[in-house]
Amino acid sequence: MTETGQKAKIILQQCLSARLQVKPPEGDTPGEFVEIARGLVVYVCFMKSATKDIIQKMVKSIMNVKLSTDEDGATLSILDLPGSVLIVPQATLGGKMKGKVMQYHSNIGKTEGLEFYTEFVTEIEHTLHQSKKSKEANCVVKWGTYGNRQVLSIVTNGPFTHVLDF
Template sequence: MRALVQRVSSARVTVDEAVAGEIGNGLLVFVCAMKGDTEKECEWLARKIVNLRIFRDEADRMNRSLADIGGSALIVSQFTLAAETKGNRPGFSTAAPPDEGKRLYENFSANVSALGVAVANGIFGADMRVDLANDGPVTIWLDTASG
């Protein structure tokens, strides 16, 4: 699985002008299931993201996790994270097929929630608009294939 994680002071996803998910302080997580991914990758990535120490502590250092601050996660499916960009037109053949991608996206969200984090979601496969206030900015790339 791949994820692009952004520390935010707020984030919202809308579909057809209706708010699908919204959070205050926390993480906006764009996630993509790759071919061959299983629940094992969902669990690993959820733990990694919830415990990633990228929030400021009292000394203004990145030393606190999402769990530490009691923040929320807005989780948005984004198959374009699987982009193969060898040429000028991206290919997405390494992304999990849609049915499998949706199942793993939902499993990942459930894993984050099970770790005690309030979760909001986008709508899998929908044309979404994402608005955010990136705090820092802090943006982290994670890939379970890289460990």
């Protein structure tokens, strides 16, 4: 796939737990966080050439790829594990180095990107909640705030980090 035809980029990070600050502290008000236990952290970036039909393909790939392991070492998908999902909007994945600086000219616009991101989160939630194992294990989907800088903490037993280009 050529870079100009790239529609999205995803990084998957297996985790034992993850915590993401979604709202910074203001004055006396502490910051707000979302967190998950064992599962998958999904970093996502949409490019200018993205169309909404790519979202289903992305979700299917993420939820069915076998990256996690059980106690016996068998490789499982996040649905088979079962595990939770933390989605982190990550516009920097679309960056290209020019000289000594990064440029983000290939990224989708902010308004359209928020629409894609919102639909992506909704589809991940729908897929996880359709899984009987995930329901029984009280697995959750949490997500970051699109367009904001956020603080992330991950505990991993890897690192098992994988890049998917769409």
